[in-house]
Amino acid sequence: MSHPVITNVTVKLSEVRDSVELVDTHCHLDLNNFDDDREEVIERAMRNGINRILVPGTNLSSSKQALQLAREDPMIFAAIGFQPNDTSEWQQESQSELENLYRNHLNELDINQKRIVAIGEIGLDYYWDAAPHPLQKQVLLMQLEMAAELGLPVVLHVREQQDLTQGPCFDDLLDILGKWKSYLDQTNHVLSSRPGVIHSFSGNLEYALEAISLGFFIGVTGPITFKSARERQDTIRKIELEHLLLETDAPFLAPHPNRGKRNEPSNIRFIAEKIAELYETSLAEVAAITNVNAMKLFEW
Numbered sequence: 535m536s537h538p539v540i541t542n543v544t545v546k547l548s549e550v551r552d553s554v555e556l557v558d559t560h561c562h563l564d565l566n567n568f569d570d571d572r573e574e575v576i577e578r579a580m581r582n583g584i585n586r587i588l589v590p591g592t593n594l595s596s597s598k599q600a601l602q603l604a605r606e607d608p609m610i611f612a613a614i615g616f617q618p619n620d621t622s623e624w625q626q627e628s629q630s631e632l633e634n635l636y637r638n639h640l641n642e643l644d645i646n647q648k649r650i651v652a653i654g655e656i657g658l659d660y661y662w663d664a665a666p667h668p669l670q671k672q673v674l675l676m677q678l679e680m681a682a683e684l685g686l687p688v689v690l691h692v693r694e695q696q697d698l699t700q701g702p703c704f705d706d707l708l709d710i711l712g713k714w715k716s717y718l719d720q721t722n723h724v725l726s727s728r729p730g731v732i733h734s735f736s737g738n739l740e741y742a743l744e745a746i747s748l749g750f751f752i753g754v755t756g757p758i759t760f761k762s763a764r765e766r767q768d769t770i771r772k773i774e775l776e777h778l779l780l781e782t783d784a785p786f787l788a789p790h791p792n793r794g795k796r797n798e799p800s801n802i803r804f805i806a807e808k809i810a811e812l813y814e815t816s817l818a819e820v821a822a823i824t825n826v827n828a829m830k831l832f833e834w
Contacts, residue, residue: 554821556806557586557828558799560655560689560733560753560781563610564589564599567785567796576607579799583821585609586834587799590655590689590733592617594631601639604649611834613652613689619664621673629676636684651832653681654689655733660703661693671706678714681730682723687831688730690750692737699738699765708744715748728831731779734787739769746777751827753781756789756797759808771812775823779831780805 558579568575579587589604590613591597597614604612614632616624636650643649656677658670681688690711694703711729718726731751735742742752752773757763770778780802782789788797789804803817810820828834 553583554818555583555585555825556780556802556821557588557825558584558782558784558802559586559588559731559779559828559832560755561587561589561784561799562592562786563587563603563784563799564591564596565785568798575798575800576609579802580609582800582803584799584802586611586828588613588651588689588832590617590652591615592655593620593623594628594635596620597632597635601635601649605639610649611651611832612649613654614650615653615656615677615689616673617655617691618657618659618670618674619662621665621670624669624673629680632677633680633684636686651686651834652689652730653677653684653686654730655691656688657691657733658703658707659691659693660695660701661697663695667706671710674707674710678710682714682718682725685724687725687728690730690732691734692732694736697736699736700741704737704741708741708748711745711748711750731831734781734783736766737769738765739772742769742773746773751779751831752777753779754805754809755781755783756787756793756801756805758812759789759804760793761790767808767812770809775809775813775815775820776827778809778824779827780809780820780824 587610589600591600593616600612604610692707694701729749731753732745733753734755735752782797782799782802784797788795789801806820807817810817
Protein backbone atom coordinates (compact mmCIF):
# COMPACT_ATOMS: atom_id res chain seq x y z
CA MET A 535 0.00 0.00 0.00
CA SER A 536 1.42 3.38 -0.94
CA HIS A 537 0.57 6.66 0.71
CA PRO A 538 0.65 10.23 -0.58
CA VAL A 539 3.54 12.25 0.76
CA ILE A 540 2.49 14.38 3.70
CA THR A 541 3.74 17.91 3.53
CA ASN A 542 4.28 19.62 6.86
CA VAL A 543 1.07 21.46 7.61
CA THR A 544 1.59 24.88 9.18
CA VAL A 545 -1.21 26.18 11.39
CA LYS A 546 -1.08 29.64 12.94
CA LEU A 547 -1.37 29.68 16.71
CA SER A 548 -4.35 31.99 16.41
CA GLU A 549 -6.15 29.27 14.44
CA VAL A 550 -5.74 26.62 17.14
CA ARG A 551 -8.94 25.97 19.06
CA ASP A 552 -7.48 27.01 22.42
CA SER A 553 -4.24 26.91 24.35
CA VAL A 554 -4.71 23.33 25.61
CA GLU A 555 -2.31 20.95 23.89
CA LEU A 556 -2.92 17.19 23.70
CA VAL A 557 -1.23 14.09 22.32
CA ASP A 558 -2.74 11.02 20.67
CA THR A 559 -0.61 8.06 21.74
CA HIS A 560 -2.29 5.49 19.49
CA CYS A 561 -3.61 6.23 16.00
CA HIS A 562 -3.47 3.98 12.92
CA LEU A 563 -2.93 6.86 10.54
CA ASP A 564 -1.27 4.50 8.06
CA LEU A 565 -4.52 2.67 7.24
CA ASN A 566 -6.22 3.28 3.90
CA ASN A 567 -9.18 4.81 5.75
CA PHE A 568 -7.12 8.02 5.64
CA ASP A 569 -5.76 7.80 2.08
CA ASP A 570 -8.17 10.39 0.69
CA ASP A 571 -7.66 13.10 3.31
CA ARG A 572 -4.64 12.30 5.48
CA GLU A 573 -3.26 15.86 5.26
CA GLU A 574 -6.64 17.32 6.24
CA VAL A 575 -6.88 14.92 9.20
CA ILE A 576 -3.47 16.06 10.43
CA GLU A 577 -4.40 19.71 9.96
CA ARG A 578 -7.63 19.24 11.95
CA ALA A 579 -5.60 17.61 14.70
CA MET A 580 -3.26 20.59 14.83
CA ARG A 581 -6.17 23.03 14.87
CA ASN A 582 -7.50 21.17 17.91
CA GLY A 583 -4.21 21.45 19.77
CA ILE A 584 -2.80 17.97 19.10
CA ASN A 585 0.99 18.18 18.79
CA ARG A 586 2.08 14.52 18.93
CA ILE A 587 0.65 11.40 17.28
CA LEU A 588 1.99 7.87 17.73
CA VAL A 589 1.30 5.51 14.82
CA PRO A 590 1.78 1.83 15.82
CA GLY A 591 2.58 -0.95 13.39
CA THR A 592 0.58 -4.16 13.25
CA ASN A 593 2.95 -6.17 11.02
CA LEU A 594 6.15 -5.55 9.07
CA SER A 595 4.48 -3.67 6.21
CA SER A 596 2.43 -1.52 8.58
CA SER A 597 5.51 -0.78 10.68
CA LYS A 598 7.35 0.46 7.59
CA GLN A 599 4.39 2.67 6.69
CA ALA A 600 4.24 4.07 10.22
CA LEU A 601 7.93 4.97 10.02
CA GLN A 602 7.44 6.62 6.63
CA LEU A 603 4.67 8.80 8.03
CA ALA A 604 6.93 9.74 10.95
CA ARG A 605 9.70 10.69 8.54
CA GLU A 606 7.33 12.99 6.63
CA ASP A 607 5.87 14.95 9.55
CA PRO A 608 7.64 16.03 12.76
CA MET A 609 4.50 15.65 14.89
CA ILE A 610 4.20 11.94 14.03
CA PHE A 611 6.16 9.15 15.72
CA ALA A 612 6.13 5.41 15.05
CA ALA A 613 6.01 2.13 16.92
CA ILE A 614 6.96 -1.11 15.17
CA GLY A 615 5.76 -4.64 15.80
CA PHE A 616 3.29 -7.44 15.09
CA GLN A 617 -0.19 -7.14 16.56
CA PRO A 618 -1.42 -10.51 17.94
CA ASN A 619 -4.02 -10.91 15.18
CA ASP A 620 -1.21 -10.64 12.63
CA THR A 621 1.18 -13.09 14.30
CA SER A 622 0.33 -15.76 11.71
CA GLU A 623 2.46 -13.62 9.37
CA TRP A 624 5.48 -13.86 11.69
CA GLN A 625 8.45 -15.48 9.96
CA GLN A 626 11.83 -16.66 11.20
CA GLU A 627 13.42 -13.43 9.97
CA SER A 628 10.69 -11.07 11.23
CA GLN A 629 12.50 -10.08 14.44
CA SER A 630 15.72 -9.23 12.63
CA GLU A 631 13.76 -7.26 10.02
CA LEU A 632 12.13 -5.16 12.73
CA GLU A 633 15.45 -4.65 14.50
CA ASN A 634 17.09 -3.58 11.24
CA LEU A 635 14.22 -1.20 10.55
CA TYR A 636 14.95 0.52 13.87
CA ARG A 637 18.73 0.52 13.61
CA ASN A 638 18.80 1.65 9.99
CA HIS A 639 16.54 4.60 10.73
CA LEU A 640 18.90 5.65 13.54
CA ASN A 641 21.75 5.75 11.06
CA GLU A 642 19.85 8.39 9.12
CA LEU A 643 19.65 10.94 11.92
CA ASP A 644 20.77 12.10 15.31
CA ILE A 645 19.72 9.77 18.15
CA ASN A 646 17.80 12.65 19.74
CA GLN A 647 15.63 12.88 16.64
CA LYS A 648 14.60 9.24 16.45
CA ARG A 649 11.18 8.57 14.93
CA ILE A 650 10.62 5.05 16.28
CA VAL A 651 9.87 5.34 19.99
CA ALA A 652 8.24 2.01 20.93
CA ILE A 653 7.67 -1.63 20.05
CA GLY A 654 4.02 -2.15 19.26
CA GLU A 655 1.31 -2.87 18.84
CA ILE A 656 2.03 -6.26 20.41
CA GLY A 657 0.18 -8.48 22.87
CA LEU A 658 -2.56 -11.10 23.06
CA ASP A 659 -6.06 -11.30 21.57
CA TYR A 660 -8.46 -14.09 22.53
CA TYR A 661 -11.49 -12.29 21.07
CA TRP A 662 -10.83 -12.86 17.37
CA ASP A 663 -8.60 -15.92 17.81
CA ALA A 664 -6.94 -15.07 14.50
CA ALA A 665 -3.80 -16.94 15.58
CA PRO A 666 -3.27 -19.86 18.00
CA HIS A 667 -2.67 -18.75 21.57
CA PRO A 668 0.74 -20.48 21.85
CA LEU A 669 1.91 -18.66 18.71
CA GLN A 670 0.65 -15.32 20.05
CA LYS A 671 2.57 -15.89 23.28
CA GLN A 672 5.73 -16.96 21.47
CA VAL A 673 5.72 -13.88 19.22
CA LEU A 674 4.95 -11.63 22.18
CA LEU A 675 7.92 -13.03 24.12
CA MET A 676 10.23 -12.51 21.15
CA GLN A 677 9.09 -8.91 20.76
CA LEU A 678 9.49 -8.23 24.49
CA GLU A 679 13.03 -9.56 24.16
CA MET A 680 13.56 -7.25 21.20
CA ALA A 681 12.16 -4.28 23.13
CA ALA A 682 14.63 -4.90 25.95
CA GLU A 683 17.51 -5.24 23.51
CA LEU A 684 16.64 -1.99 21.73
CA GLY A 685 15.65 -0.11 24.88
CA LEU A 686 12.16 0.70 23.60
CA PRO A 687 8.94 0.57 25.70
CA VAL A 688 6.05 -1.56 24.50
CA VAL A 689 2.51 -0.73 23.36
CA LEU A 690 0.36 -3.69 24.40
CA HIS A 691 -2.88 -4.99 22.95
CA VAL A 692 -5.13 -7.22 25.08
CA ARG A 693 -8.66 -8.24 24.17
CA GLU A 694 -10.52 -10.84 26.17
CA GLN A 695 -12.86 -13.47 24.79
CA GLN A 696 -16.40 -12.08 24.45
CA ASP A 697 -14.96 -8.68 25.42
CA LEU A 698 -15.08 -9.62 29.09
CA THR A 699 -13.28 -7.48 31.66
CA GLN A 700 -11.46 -10.50 33.10
CA GLY A 701 -10.34 -13.90 31.91
CA PRO A 702 -7.44 -15.95 30.51
CA CYS A 703 -6.21 -13.30 28.05
CA PHE A 704 -5.60 -10.75 30.79
CA ASP A 705 -4.21 -13.47 33.09
CA ASP A 706 -1.76 -14.71 30.46
CA LEU A 707 -0.61 -11.22 29.48
CA LEU A 708 -0.02 -10.01 33.02
CA ASP A 709 1.80 -13.24 33.89
CA ILE A 710 4.16 -12.71 30.94
CA LEU A 711 4.60 -9.01 31.75
CA GLY A 712 5.31 -9.77 35.40
CA LYS A 713 8.18 -12.07 34.46
CA TRP A 714 9.51 -9.57 31.91
CA LYS A 715 9.37 -6.74 34.45
CA SER A 716 11.26 -8.89 36.98
CA TYR A 717 14.01 -9.34 34.42
CA LEU A 718 14.11 -5.58 33.78
CA ASP A 719 14.33 -4.86 37.51
CA GLN A 720 16.99 -7.48 38.19
CA THR A 721 19.20 -6.15 35.40
CA ASN A 722 18.61 -2.47 36.25
CA HIS A 723 17.35 -2.06 32.72
CA VAL A 724 16.52 1.40 31.40
CA LEU A 725 12.95 0.21 30.73
CA SER A 726 12.34 -0.79 34.34
CA SER A 727 10.86 2.64 35.09
CA ARG A 728 8.96 2.93 31.78
CA PRO A 729 8.11 -0.52 30.41
CA GLY A 730 5.07 0.47 28.37
CA VAL A 731 1.32 0.99 28.14
CA ILE A 732 -1.71 -1.30 28.09
CA HIS A 733 -3.46 0.09 25.04
CA SER A 734 -7.25 0.76 25.09
CA PHE A 735 -7.58 -0.81 28.52
CA SER A 736 -10.83 -2.76 28.91
CA GLY A 737 -10.13 -4.84 32.00
CA ASN A 738 -11.36 -4.50 35.56
CA LEU A 739 -9.81 -2.44 38.33
CA GLU A 740 -7.82 -5.38 39.73
CA TYR A 741 -6.04 -5.87 36.40
CA ALA A 742 -5.46 -2.14 36.04
CA LEU A 743 -3.84 -1.90 39.46
CA GLU A 744 -1.67 -4.96 38.75
CA ALA A 745 -0.47 -3.42 35.49
CA ILE A 746 0.23 -0.12 37.24
CA SER A 747 2.17 -1.93 39.97
CA LEU A 748 4.42 -3.28 37.19
CA GLY A 749 5.01 0.26 35.94
CA PHE A 750 2.68 0.24 32.94
CA PHE A 751 0.48 3.14 31.88
CA ILE A 752 -3.21 2.62 31.15
CA GLY A 753 -4.42 3.75 27.72
CA VAL A 754 -7.88 5.32 27.55
CA THR A 755 -9.89 5.38 24.30
CA GLY A 756 -13.30 6.49 22.98
CA PRO A 757 -15.52 3.97 24.81
CA ILE A 758 -14.87 5.88 28.05
CA THR A 759 -17.32 8.48 26.66
CA PHE A 760 -20.18 6.04 26.04
CA LYS A 761 -23.20 6.30 28.34
CA SER A 762 -23.21 2.51 28.67
CA ALA A 763 -19.58 2.39 29.85
CA ARG A 764 -20.30 2.85 33.56
CA GLU A 765 -17.96 0.05 34.69
CA ARG A 766 -15.10 1.35 32.55
CA GLN A 767 -15.69 4.88 33.82
CA ASP A 768 -15.72 3.70 37.44
CA THR A 769 -12.45 1.85 36.87
CA ILE A 770 -10.68 4.81 35.29
CA ARG A 771 -12.00 7.18 37.96
CA LYS A 772 -10.21 5.11 40.60
CA ILE A 773 -6.84 5.37 38.84
CA GLU A 774 -4.64 8.42 39.34
CA LEU A 775 -4.10 10.64 36.31
CA GLU A 776 -0.37 10.03 36.55
CA HIS A 777 -1.00 6.52 35.21
CA LEU A 778 -3.11 7.40 32.16
CA LEU A 779 -2.44 8.01 28.46
CA LEU A 780 -4.93 9.33 25.91
CA GLU A 781 -5.51 7.35 22.70
CA THR A 782 -7.98 7.48 19.82
CA ASP A 783 -7.13 4.12 18.19
CA ALA A 784 -8.33 5.88 15.03
CA PRO A 785 -9.95 5.03 12.69
CA PHE A 786 -11.62 2.78 15.29
CA LEU A 787 -13.49 3.48 18.55
CA ALA A 788 -14.76 6.99 17.81
CA PRO A 789 -15.95 8.67 21.01
CA HIS A 790 -19.37 10.21 21.65
CA PRO A 791 -20.74 12.25 19.87
CA ASN A 792 -19.03 10.73 16.81
CA ARG A 793 -19.64 7.10 17.74
CA GLY A 794 -20.00 4.92 14.65
CA LYS A 795 -18.07 7.32 12.42
CA ARG A 796 -14.46 7.16 11.33
CA ASN A 797 -12.31 8.20 14.26
CA GLU A 798 -9.37 10.62 13.94
CA PRO A 799 -6.81 12.32 16.23
CA SER A 800 -8.81 15.54 16.71
CA ASN A 801 -11.36 13.47 18.66
CA ILE A 802 -8.83 12.99 21.47
CA ARG A 803 -10.36 16.12 23.01
CA PHE A 804 -13.66 14.32 23.69
CA ILE A 805 -11.76 11.64 25.60
CA ALA A 806 -9.79 14.22 27.57
CA GLU A 807 -12.95 16.17 28.36
CA LYS A 808 -14.68 13.02 29.64
CA ILE A 809 -11.74 12.20 31.88
CA ALA A 810 -11.80 15.77 33.20
CA GLU A 811 -15.49 15.26 34.01
CA LEU A 812 -14.83 11.95 35.77
CA TYR A 813 -12.02 13.47 37.84
CA GLU A 814 -13.90 16.71 38.43
CA THR A 815 -10.95 18.71 37.17
CA SER A 816 -10.09 20.86 34.18
CA LEU A 817 -9.24 19.86 30.63
CA ALA A 818 -5.97 21.74 31.05
CA GLU A 819 -5.05 19.59 34.07
CA VAL A 820 -5.82 16.36 32.22
CA ALA A 821 -3.82 17.54 29.20
CA ALA A 822 -0.82 18.65 31.26
CA ILE A 823 -0.52 15.40 33.23
CA THR A 824 -1.17 12.97 30.37
CA ASN A 825 1.24 14.87 28.13
CA VAL A 826 3.97 14.48 30.74
CA ASN A 827 3.09 10.78 31.03
CA ALA A 828 3.52 10.33 27.28
CA MET A 829 6.82 12.20 27.32
CA LYS A 830 8.12 10.01 30.13
CA LEU A 831 7.18 6.82 28.30
CA PHE A 832 8.17 7.65 24.73
CA GLU A 833 10.88 10.26 25.43
CA TRP A 834 9.76 12.36 22.46
